[in-house]
Amino acid sequence: ETGVTQSPTHLIKTRGQQVTLRCSSQSGHNTVSWYQQALGQGPQFIFQYYREEENGRGNFPPRFSGLQFPNYSSELNVNALELDDSALYLCASSLSSDYGYTFGSGTRLTVV
Amino acid sequence: QKEVEQDPGPLSVPEGAIVSLNCTYSNSAFQYFMWYRQYSRKGPELLMYTYSSGNKEDGRFTAQVDKSSKYISLFIRDSQPSDSATYLCAMSAGTYKYIFGTGTRLKVLA
Numbered sequence: 001e002t003g004v005t006q007s008p009t010h011l012i013k014t015r016g017q018q019v020t021l022r023c024s025s026q027s028g029h030n031t032v033s034w035y036q037q038a039l040g041q042g043p044q045f046i047f048q049y050y051r052e053e054e055n056g057r058g059n060f061p062p063r064f065s066g067l068q069f070p071n072y073s074s075e076l077n078v079n080a081l082e083l084d085d086s087a088l089y090l091c092a093s094s095l096s097s098d099y100g101y102t103f104g105s106g107t108r109l110t111v112v
Numbered sequence: 113q114k115e116v117e118q119d120p121g122p123l124s125v126p127e128g129a130i131v132s133l134n135c136t137y138s139n140s141a142f143q144y145f146m147w148y149r150q151y152s153r154k155g156p157e158l159l160m161y162t163y164s165s166g167n168k169e170d171g172r173f174t175a176q177v178d179k180s181s182k183y184i185s186l187f188i189r190d191s192q193p194s195d196s197a198t199y200l201c202a203m204s205a206g207t208y209k210y211i212f213g214t215g216t217r218l219k220v221l222a
Contacts, residue, residue, distance in 0.1 A: 004155075033208065040120070042200055042212030043156065056208035090155050100146055101210070103155035 004104035006091050012110045013081050021076045021107045023091030032074040033101060034066060037088040049074060081111045115139050118201055118213030126221050131188040135201035135213045138182065142203040142211075145177050147186045150198045150215065159199075160186065191220045 005024045013019050025032050031050045035043035045058035049068035063079040072093070078085060088108050092101035118135045125131055133147075144163055148156035160175040162168045162184075168175045174187040184203075188195055198215040 031208075033210075035210075035212075040214070042116075042118075042202075042214045043210075044212075045209045048208040050208075058209065092155075100158045100161040102158065103148075105153075105155045108153075 004091055004093050004102050006089075006104035006107050008107060009105070010108045010110075012112060015081055015083060015111055017081050018077065018079045019081060019109065021078075021089050021091075021109070023074045023076070023093075023104060025072045025074065025091075025093035026102050029093035029095055029102070030072055031094050032068055032072065033092045033094075034074070034076045035090040035092065035103075036060075037090055037106070039087070043090055046076070078109075083111050085109065086111045113138060115211050116201065116203060116213045119216055120214050122217040122219055124219045124221060125191055127191060127193060129191050129220070131191050131195070131218060131220075133186040133188075133199050133201075133216050133218070135184050135203075136182055137184075137203055137211075139203070139205065139211075140179075140182070141205040143206050144204040145175070145184050146202040146204075146210070147173075147175055148200040148202060148212075149195075150200060152197075156200055193220045193222045196220050 033048040034046040037043040047057040052068045065077045067075045088106040090106045092103045094101045146161040147159045150156045165179045172189045176185045200215045201213040202210045
């Protein structure tokens with residue numbers, strides 16, 4: 001059991017740029033969710049993928065998009081970065097029938 | 113009004129104390145209730161999850177859910193300095209989306 005790994009751990013981008021964050025799910029987990037955690041706040045749901053299809057989305061604009069690959073790894077893409085996008089981005093995986101996600105350590109994104 | 117309310121703390125207690133952490137919520141559709149622990153610069157770690165009302169115990173941790181009052185609690189017995197972290201409650205209506213509280217910062221003093 002390798003857990004959930006995310007890369008990179010830290011990233012600094014300029015407003016208007018695009019960013020791709022990556023996640024490798026825990027072995028055997030076919031569901032992945034992405035959350036945004038601003039400083040001092042709880043995580044906010046961005047979207048979830050199950051077997052390569054998006055099956056749920058939170059209140060985030062379309063410039064937040066994602067992919068899940070056949071090996072259940074995942075990407076989060078954010079276009080046209082804004083200063084308010086600065087946050088910790090968390091990937092979480094689970095079995096589709098299980099509750100209680102396993103989170104990665106996150107990617108700390110700073111937009112300047 | 114937020115769907116989930118959680119006192120941000122910080123909460124400071126002496127080592128060995130019993131800690132009580134709480135969340136209230138407004139959405140009666142919530143059925144699954146989780147507690148996560150988050151250390152600084154780390155992702156949340158699942159401590160407990162409970163379906164519907166009742167109690168669940170795991171070692172020094174006890175989770176309680178009172179759906180009639182829309183209130184959940186996490187108790188930590190014999191608290192240790194290593195328990196110092198932010199504790200997040202999370203809830204789900206049985207769908208893909210978890211709603212998290214803002215987290216309570218706990219400091220256990222040696």
